[in-house]
Amino acid sequence: MNTTDPRTRDRHAPDPHTLTGAYAAHALSPEENDAFERHLDHCPSCAQETAEFAATLARLGAAEAAAPPPELKSRVMAALPGVRQEAPRVARPAPPRARFARRAPKLALAACLALAVGAGGLAVQQHREAERARDRVTALTRQQESVTALLTAPDARTATTATDGGTATVVWSAARDRAGFLAAGLPDPGPGRTYQLWYDDAGTMRPAGLLPTGDGTLLLSGALNGAAGVGVTLEPAGGSPHPTAAPVLLLPFS
Numbered sequence: 001m002n003t004t005d006p007r008t009r010d011r012h013a014p015d016p017h018t019l020t021g022a023y024a025a026h027a028l029s030p031e032e033n034d035a036f037e038r039h040l041d042h043c044p045s046c047a048q049e050t051a052e053f054a055a056t057l058a059r060l061g062a063a064e065a066a067a068p069p070p071e072l073k074s075r076v077m078a079a080l081p082g083v084r085q086e087a088p089r090v091a092r093p094a095p096p097r098a099r100f101a102r103r104a105p106k107l108a109l110a111a112c113l114a115l116a117v118g119a120g121g122l123a124v125q126q127h128r129e130a131e132r133a134r135d136r137v138t139a140l141t142r143q144q145e146s147v148t149a150l151l152t153a154p155d156a157r158t159a160t161t162a163t164d165g166g167t168a169t170v171v172w173s174a175a176r177d178r179a180g181f182l183a184a185g186l187p188d189p190g191p192g193r194t195y196q197l198w199y200d201d202a203g204t205m206r207p208a209g210l211l212p213t214g215d216g217t218l219l220l221s222g223a224l225n226g227a228a229g230v231g232v233t234l235e236p237a238g239g240s241p242h243p244t245a246a247p248v249l250l251l252p253f254s
Contacts, residue, residue, distance in 0.1 A: 014032070014154075015154075016035070016036055016039040016043070016046065017043070017045075017046060018154035018155070019032065019036050019154075020046055020049040020050045020053055021053050021151045021152040021153060021154075021156045022152045023036050023050055023053075024050050024053035024054040024056075024151070025053070025148055025151055025152050027152050052158060053151055053156075053158070056151065056158055056160070056169055056171065056182065144217045146180065146219040147171060147180035147181075147182065147217050147218075147219055150171050150172070150173050150176065150178060150179070150180050150219075151171055153173035153175060153176055154175070155173055155174055155175045156171055156172070156173050157171070157172060157173075157253075158170065158171045158172075159229075159251045159252060159253070159254070160251075161249060161251060163186070163248070163249060164186065164187050165185055165187075166183065166184055166185030166186035166187065166214055167183075167184050167185060167186075168181070168182070168183050168184075168186065168232065168249050168251065169181070169182040169251075170182075170229075170230045170251040170253075172224060172253055174224065177223040177224050177225070178219065178220070178223065178224065179199075179208075179220045179224055179227075179230065179253075180217065180218065180219050180220060181197055181209070181211070181217070181218045181220060181230065182216075182217050182218075183195070183211055183213075183214055183215055183216055183217075183218075184214075184215055185214060185215065186214030186215070187214055188213065188214055189212070189213070189214070189234055190234075192236060192237050193234055193235065193236065193237060194210050194211065194212045194234075194235055194236070194237050194238070194239065195210065195211040195212070195213075195214070195232055195233075195234060195235075195248075196209070196210055196211075196232070196233050196234075196235040196239050196240065196243075197209045197210070197211065197218065197220060197230055197231070197232055198230065198231045198232070198233065198243060198247075199220070199222065199224070199225070199227035199229075199230060200227055200228045200229045200230065200231050200250070200252075201225070201226070201227055201228070202228060205231055205233075205242065205243050206222065206227070207221070207222075207239065207240075207241065208220040208221055208222055208230065209221045210235075210238075210239050212237075224253070227253065228252060228253060229250060229251055229252035229253045229254070230250075230251045230253075231243070231247040231249065231250050231251075232247055232248055232249035232250075232251075233245050233246070233247050233248060234248060
């Protein structure tokens with residue numbers, strides 16, 4: 001018979017009701033994970049909140065998934081005519097070893113020079129593209145890590161809305177005084193336009209960041225500072241100091 005009195009539970013053990021976000025993000029230790037799963041068996045509210053966090057994390061991953069750029073195939077195909085194929089191998093008497101030994105360094109040098117001249121420009125271009133891609137991936141990773149950290153905050157809350165075939169989710173933590181935004185499948189803002197996010201300070205909109213596409217993750221700039229929610233407008237590229245149009249989305253902190 002289990003004689004453990006709940007009142008004798010380790011006072012330093014975390015309240016299981018605050019672990020929903022950490023469990024969904026697989027951030028618990030094996031012991032904490034097992035204990036929390038036992039808690040889920042008899043706590044419907046935590047089970048629902050955990051499912052909501054898991055769905056939000058899945059949308060985070062889907063929003064950051066990147067397909068190869070469509071121009072990659074055309075660039076490779078365009079380069080093919082300039083690439084010499086290997087000549088057919090024809091059996092022939094081997095040259096004297098001494099003669100080949102003398103010519104080998106010159107042949108190798110000529111081959112290296114030919115390759116360098118032919119591939120030098122392409123290598124520089126590919127290096128620059130790789131650098132830009134790495135910078136974009138680094139920035140996206142930092143944004144996603146920041147929003148994921150918000151999801152694991154003990155007091156984290158989320159609000160989601162659907163519009164025009166896409167979804168938008170805001171996650172916030174009053175204790176950390178920060179909020180994050182996730183968009184998936186929103187309409188493209190169009191040339192020269194961007195989505196701009198705003199904190200709703202009792203009807204006054206405070207700039208909170210830019211999202212250039214309909215998919216992505218953004219840690220909102222600035223603290224919550226008692227904001228009532230988040231609004232999203234379409235603005236010129238680069239953003240605006242104040243909204244120039246009615247919000248296309250409103251997500252309250254409630």
